[in-house]
Amino acid sequence: MWLDNASDIDILFYEPYARIIADIAKNKEYNPLTIGVFGLWGAGKSTLLKLIDKKLENQEGIICVTINAWMFESYDDAKTAIMEALLQELKEEVPAEVKKKFGKLIKRVNWFKLGTKAVSTLAPVVASVATGNPLPMLLNVTGSAEEIGNTVKNAADSIQSLKDEYWKDEDDSTDESTINNIRKFREEFSDALKNDNIENIVVMVDDLDRCRPERIIEILEVIKLFLAVDRTTFIIAADENVIKYSIREKYPPMNGFDVELDKEYIEKIIQLPIYIPELSAKDIQNYLLLLVAQSYLEQESFSRLIAKIFEEKMIVSGDVITLEEINNLIDELNLSWRDGDKSAFNETAKIIDEIREIVASTLKGNPRQAKRFLNTFITKRQLAKIYYGDEIDISILAKLLVLQKLDNDLFIQLNEWSKEFDTENKKFKQIRTEFQEGNMDSQNPWNTAQMKKWIECKPVDLEKYRLEKYFYLTRENLKSSSIDESGFSKNTKEILERIGRSKAGQMAAIIKDMKELNAEEVADTFKIIIPKIEKGEMKFFIIRDLFLNFDTYKGKIVEAIGKSTVTIKAGDMAALRTMYNSDTGSMNTVLEIMVKKGTLTDEQITEIKEQRKS
Incomplete structure (x- = not known):
């Protein structure tokens, strides 16, 4: 298992960042200074702080302490609590x-x-x-x-x-x-x-983005007002989006003033922002395979493997590190296994190697998500052995876990199709055939680039296997979609925020920027939007513009409208008419469903269709 803790081994290859930040912190000409280490949740900020701490320890004149901001979440007065805790820590070191x-x-x-x-x-x-x-x-x-x-x-x-x-x-x-x-x-x-x-006091503040907005502001203000004096450097690790949200919560935009208060506030507090980039799909593929190696190699041996990969500059090459290359390095360095048996590693690594490309595309550069996926896979594999012995094909189990991660609704749909299995799963076979022949309906939710990659993962001919045992092992995901937003990109989060507070006149610009997102980011955006449409929480001018501009998601939008129990208001009619006029075929069925459910009246549907005739 892989724990969600800061790692002692630089498996993310953040050493260059750690070296630069440590050098800045050691330079007394730069203080007082506050450095922001910005990255999404799970990006490895805590690991980076640990690497910085290692580089600063035993440095003459440098005192380095780490404060976990989340520890002060429950205090009535976080300001005095963090001041006292920091002073107590420093008192032991000075x-x-x-x-x-x-x-x-x-x-x-x-x-x-x-x-x-x-x-x-x-x-x-x-x-x-x-x-x-x-x-x-x-x-x-x-x-x-x-x-x-x-x-x-x-x-x-x-x-x-x-x-x-x-x-x-x-x-x-x-x-x-x-x-x-x-x-x-x-x-x-x-x-x-x-x-x-004493040349410099370096204070590293971790987990600030886990705190509530008011706590985040209190901690930032205590650093600025009380503690940022000569011979001090603060290194604050956080998700910048969370800090911006906290600032907007406490200091809402002023009417009539086009001022980005959140941006100006951060610039006032933090003099040097350093952004940890999201890992690329290639980086996540490497990370997945290295995590597997970490679980089977002795710790010292794994450290030597990482050092060799860094030395050979394999991590910055244009190619994904292959399983063969990992095995060659293990043999070359004569590394030691925890159980003395390399075969267990090869069995797991081979399966992960086959699916890591598609897994990497779903994890959005997030190391924490990579660990969670592997932990789920290992747990399910152990359950499979307990329940079914050798009856389970682990590669099929891994492929289904990837589908659940990609789209839980399609995961549920495949389970329903599998219940009709006789000699094969006919409906899934039809999907795969349509993909191969290139004649799948553009509005079919299976028709995405990610799903194409998933279908091509081994075993490709999934329709030949009975899947009820596999779905039993993953049955907790068959009731409802579980969406984890922590791995969403900064672009996705910003688009969702803009949609949430949009007015009709702003949608054109939002749609324009949304079209600039990559396919995975668009998919994540709709993961949030579709359930909101179902619950009646999305305004119809937003639904209309999304319907008109994203053909791939028309089917899901229409289905979500049909599931809603919210009554259509007079103000929604214009949007529905535009949608109907744009694509009568897609809208006809859902309008009839809405009439049967009582969310749309006969008079309203007549008005929509009469408008079409005129």
């Missing part, structure tokens, strides 16, 4: 003569904590004690007289302690404002780092 200064900084965070509590039910008590006149405000506090008395005493003691600790400065300043306290914190933090043994 020279002895600096520890006392960090201890004082940690205490100062307590004032910010108290400031946060002041907006809770204790606000009246805290505020009135601070002004030396608690009694008038106690009407707002519930509890017994004894409880109120204790609350007042504890609040007074806490505030006096904080005042004694922080506001008796040499200049006897009495400015107790939050702004002044922030200024003092930054000054003391900066002063604490002015030590001959």
Whole structure:
């Protein structure tokens, strides 16, 4: 099994990125600096941070710590929580003569904590004690007289302690404002780092994009306001799209102003953005085969294999690394197997080698998705052996898992066809024959480039096999489509967002950009749109424009309209008329279905068809 953890071995070949970022972090002329390591979920950002940490460890004058932002998700005040956690981490790493200064900084965070509590039910008590006149405000506090008395005493003691600790400065300043306290914190933090043994503090923030929008903003702001001082470098790993979404949630666009607040906000916080590109289909094919090798080779041997591949520049060549090349390197390096048997590796690798091209096209350059697919395959293979022994052809199981990943609706359809098996699966055979002869209806959902590749995967003659045992092993996917959006490309996510907030006049530009997407990105877009049409959550001017411009998906759009239980409104009629006039054949049947279901009246369908005659 492959765990979804940061890897100790650079199987993604991110070493050049790690080297560049580490060199920048070591250069004291660049700090204070905040670096953004941007990539989609599952792109390997945590692995890259681990590689950077390795390059910075034992570097004289460099202190490197990692903070997992997701750990602070449940805190009421993430700002003070992350400040305290970071200071505690650094306190353990800094020279002895600096520890006392960090201890004082940690205490100062307590004032910010108290400031946060002041907006809770204790606000009246805290505020009135601070002004030396608690009694008038106690009407707002519930509890017994004894409880109120204790609350007042504890609040007074806490505030006096904080005042004694922080506001008796040499200049006897009495400015107790939050702004002044922030200024003092930054000054003391900066002063604490002015030590001959400290050249730079490197703080790596991971899993920021797993947090809720408000938490993401809080953590970014605490870095900018409190912690970004001389001799500090922050490296923030996140999906930039998630950060942009969080910014738009907190700071919505202003009416009348064409300002990209999300972009400007990120530019203000992060000075150096570094984008991890999505792995290409070729990269994912290599990654799948290397993951298989990793599970069978001893760890040290696998590390040597990766090093050799990097040394030979095989990863940047124009060709996919073949299974034969992997085996040749294993023999050349005399690598060791975990169980001492190479045959188990060859059995699994051969199957993955046959399907990895089509699998790679569905995973959209996402390493996490590659691991998840292989984990599913290994689990199902083990279940197959338990249930059926040697009766299962593992290559068929792998091919069906790929179909489920490609299109769960077609996976369900193939299961229905398989129930009619006598000597063969006639309906699937018809699909395969139409593909081979090139006469398949353009609106048939099987008629896509991805499905053509899938049909050509071994075993090609799938209609000759009874599949009920295979579908039993994958029965959890036979009830409904499961869509995982984490592997969608940035382009797909942006198109979906634009469609979600579009007005009629904006659709022409959206359609134009959507046509620039590759086939896989368009397919992903419709994976989200079709269920929304079924639920009646998609406006008809959007449905109309998609219907008119994407012939391959007309069939699915029409089917989804027929499944909807939402009544057609007067404002929807113009779009339906346009669709009917454009393709009467496709629309006739669905209009009749809508009348039977009661979502369309007889008068409305007559109006649509009369418009056609006129």
